[in-house]
Amino acid sequence: MNIKVRTAVIGAGASGLAAAITAGEKKSGKTIIIEKQDRAGRKLLATGNGRCNISNLHISRDNYHGDRAIIDRVLSNYPYERAERMCNSLGFLLRSDSEGRVYPMSNRSDTVLDCMLRKLRSLSVDIMYGEEIRFLGKPDDKFCIVLKNDTVYADNIIMAAGSYAAPHLGSDKSAVKLMYDSFGFKYNTMYPALCPVICREKYASLKGVRAKGSVSLIADDNIIKTESGEIQFNDTGLSGICIFNLSGYVNEFLLCGTADGNNCKKIKISVDLMPDRHERDIIGFLRKCRRIFSGEDNTLLLSGLFDKKLSAVLMKCISAGSVTCEKLSEDDLRKAAHIIKNFEFTPSRISDVRNAQTAAGGYGSSIVEPATLMCRKVRNLFICGELLDVYGDCGGYNLHFAFGSGIMAAENIK
Ligand SMILES: Cc1cc2nc3c(=O)[nH]c(=O)nc-3n(C[C@H](O)[C@H](O)[C@H](O)COP(=O)(O)OP(=O)(O)OC[C@H]3O[C@@H](n4cnc5c(N)ncnc54)[C@H](O)[C@@H]3O)c2cc1C
Structure with missing residues (x-):
């Protein structure tokens, strides 16, 4: 079947749902979402251990990494106050914790997903589930998306297919392969x-x-x-x-x-296991411990400060041998205080993407215009969410960016 729409959003995750709501609200033509999995928002549901840390009271460019021009444009278009308004307009309230992390008041990510899906239904935005895109191109002024049984013709495409982080939630690199095969777009190196x-x-x-x-x-x-x-x-x-x-x-x-x-x-x-104390003060305290734990195995010297296992490992690291506490030398105490402040680790291997909440890298401002998120070489093709070369710290920054970039892309469709 041939399906003609104004806007096709690819991916029903956080950014795609936000983009589709914004496109649907424009009422300038039909919007659909094409999703390869059999349901929407799988990653969204997993966020914040199911509680959905949706934003942060202290949104700042300093909490983001990657393409600065894109970060700045998206954040200035979508400050925290706008995120709060959007959530309220979808039917849910927010609450924040002492560190500024913001959650839905229900403390449940399904509240967020359900409210977004309800909004999409009210806007008559359809979601095509379980669809693999076999071909994507722009042979004339319209995009053509070939699916298993249908061909979709669209004036605008919003790519919201996420990154390859957390593949157990359905993520992969199919979208970047599609973008390369269809338009020759290369992305900045991705890593967990x-x-x-x-x-x-x-x-x-x-x-x-x-x-x-x-x-x-x-x-x-x-x-x-x-x-x-x-x-x-x-x-x-x-x-x-x-x-x-x-x-x-x-x-x-x-x-x-x-x-x-x-x-x-x-x-x-x-x-630094005691960031509030100077090394000198720690040595002073360890002198007291040397007396208090007199006669005991030296692995207990730090047991009044840390977990016993950690205390034992730290003492092993300073190679004090098997002497009892009272026999520890001043040099041993200096070394112990030093390792408490500088317990060093050498990263050895790239982390497993299965344990990653997001991926760095993706499409930067050489591919998209920061002000609109439209691709420079293919007009009316937009990229948003984690596919962009932006990631944020833990604390609600990634969902904030996903929603903000999805909204911004959809605001610029024709
Ligand atoms: C365990 C975990 C916990 C997290 N917790 C938080 C948190 O509390 N706060 C926070 O801010 N961030 C959190 N994040 C990060 C956050 O979830 C992501 O940054 C955000 O979901 C990205 O949104 P997105 O729309 O770009 O991608 P996604 O949410 O991954 O959505 C992409 C969608 O596109 C679909 N898709 C992919 N390829 C294709 C294709 N070729 N064709 C059709 N569809 C396709 C996918 O199936 C998916 O549904 C967490 C991530 C994980 C893994």
Whole structure:
């Protein structure tokens, strides 16, 4: 069957749903969504552990990485206040936590998806599920999308097919292959971001141990980024939100040899387990511990500060031998204080994309115009969401960008 529409949105994820609602609201012609999976918003449902961290009270360009021109245009068109208005107009309220992370008041991601799908039905936007695109082209002034049984002709296409992160939720690279085959578009190297970091140092006993502190990504001798929060140790390396926020830089280095765009020779992650205390003060306290734990195995020296397993690993790292606490030397205490402030890890392997919440890389402003998200070489073809060369930190920044870029693309359709 031949289907003629004004706008075809490819992908029924966060950005595609927002784009289709905006296109539908224009009432300038039929909008459809073409989705390869058998349902909409699978990734959206998984966000925030099912609670959907949809935005952040403190949206800022500093929380985003990638194509600056695109980041700036999307954020200025879609500030937090607009996100809140959009959610309210869809029928749900928001609430925020002490760190500014914003969730639907119901604390449920299905609230967000259900409200968006209801809105789409009210706008008569249809979703074609389970559709594989066999051909995409623009032979004349209309786009032609060949599906298994149907051919769709559209004046506008909005590509909202996401990145390849979290493939168990249906993500893959089919859209970038399609864009290359159809229009010859190349994308900036993609790599996993917001994910655990695999390290050379492996401490099996630390699996499952958590500690509060700060973590810094150091490239050569320069601190690229410092984050605070809960560090989760596991048998392959480090995890936790603060580590997720460094992981993009790590994978960039392992894949491209750069950190934040600058060449560098080596990187490390330095964990500061007592960011609020100076090394000198820690040594003073350890002198007291040396007395308090007198006669005990030295692996207990730090057990009043950290989990026992972490205390034991730190003491092993300083190679104090098997002496009891009171026999520890001043040098041992200095080394212990130093490692508490600088527990170093060397990233060794690119993180598994299956554990990534997003991907860095994608289409940048050499392919799309930042002000409209329309492709420079193919008019009325738009790209939004994670397909763009933009990703945000943990904290609602990615969904905010997905919605904002979907809305912006659809505002510029003809
Ligand atoms: C576990 C997890 C938790 C997360 N939690 C948060 C969070 O709390 N807050 C936050 O801000 N971000 C979070 N993110 C990131 C956020 O989910 C994504 O950034 C966002 O969903 C991207 O939206 P998108 O529309 O670009 O892509 P997606 O949501 O991935 O949607 C793309 C859609 O396109 C479809 N598609 C792909 N290729 C084709 C094709 N060739 N033809 C047709 N359809 C296609 C896909 O099936 C999919 O439905 C999380 C991610 C994960 C994996």
